Amino acid sequence: MKSKINGKNGEKLLFKLLRLRIGQQIINERYKKGDFKPPIHLAFGHEAVALAVSEAMTANDQLILSHRNIHYNLARSSSLKKEIDEYLLSPDGLGGGQLGSMNLACAEHGVPYTSSILGNNLPVSAGFALAQNQKKQDGVLFVVTGDGAMEEGSFYESIVFMKTFKLPVVIVVEDNGWSLATRIPERRSNIDVAGMATALGATSCSVAGNDIHACVELFAVAREEARKTVGPVVVTTSVTTFGYWTMVNDDHPKGKFINYHAGPAKTISIDDGPIIEKNDEDPLYRLECEIGTTHFAGVSERVRTALEEELS
Numbered sequence: 001m002k003s004k005i006n007g008k009n010g011e012k013l014l015f016k017l018l019r020l021r022i023g024q025q026i027i028n029e030r031y032k033k034g035d036f037k038p039p040i041h042l043a044f045g046h047e048a049v050a051l052a053v054s055e056a057m058t059a060n061d062q063l064i065l066s067h068r069n070i071h072y073n074l075a076r077s078s079s080l081k082k083e084i085d086e087y088l089l090s091p092d093g094l095g096g097g098q099l100g101s102m103n104l105a106c107a108e109h110g111v112p113y114t115s116s117i118l119g120n121n122l123p124v125s126a127g128f129a130l131a132q133n134q135k136k137q138d139g140v141l142f143v144v145t146g147d148g149a150m151e152e153g154s155f156y157e158s159i160v161f162m163k164t165f166k167l168p169v170v171i172v173v174e175d176n177g178w179s180l181a182t183r184i185p186e187r188r189s190n191i192d193v194a195g196m197a198t199a200l201g202a203t204s205c206s207v208a209g210n211d212i213h214a215c216v217e218l219f220a221v222a223r224e225e226a227r228k229t230v231g232p233v234v235v236t237t238s239v240t241t242f243g244y245w246t247m248v249n250d251d252h253p254k255g256k257f258i259n260y261h262a263g264p265a266k267t268i269s270i271d272d273g274p275i276i277e278k279n280d281e282d283p284l285y286r287l288e289c290e291i292g293t294t295h296f297a298g299v300s301e302r303v304r305t306a307l308e309e310e311l312s
Helices: 008-032 047-056 070-076 080-087 121-134 147-151 153-164 193-199 212-229 283-291 293-311
Strands: 062-065 141-146 169-175 203-208 233-238 245-247 256-258
Touching (some): 141 147, 203 212, 283 293
Parallel strands (some): 062 141, 141 169, 169 233
């Protein structure tokens, strides 16, 4: 069977996906050295979702982000240097050195607002979409949130508002199964997103965040669904956030497995290559298996060289 990543468009997709992973790895190496003052939430393992959302967006669409936004800003921006400059709080940064990491936005690239407050960006997105609607602007609004925000009242209230005013919005829920250092099942019951969305009159669908092909196809469909039905579409994406570590303290003398949340990912090194985990949870490993190690390594080397030249 012919690989879906072959061909001109497929090659561009692979290049862009590797750019998100290696760009983050370059940032992580500097983060480990203590170069950055603002706290940064890396998104190793989330790259396919961010790229698919960016690919689905048109010139009239807008994207509202949350505290873990590094992958989306890299996908929307053509400059790794500007993102690094922002983390250095330089005037040359993507946000002029004023926004740091958790509130990083750039209207020029279709990202007018980002919030570091859990659930805050959902009602703000409803307002943005309502303004677009009143101005009769032809565009869809994408808003990214996480599994934790589903516990906030603003999540449900925003969906009701969007449905009431028939606003074309795609809500992207990145579900990595963790709340800081606690697994979701350890602290709350399961939330039936599809059932909840149906009850509120919204459309719901899901996609595996480690499959770039499925993500690209689904978000293109979700955008059209939001535009045609004129109402919110809730897309749940299951992702794995790489950067695991072991916490050892009095309560856990033998150590407790912890998922990465924020700060430098100390267990990840750019010299080990762009693939972090040799299993299907890593979207890049899936692609390597699909196209072959030689081809993958060749594109990876080109991406890293291009990024290093940009920063030199």
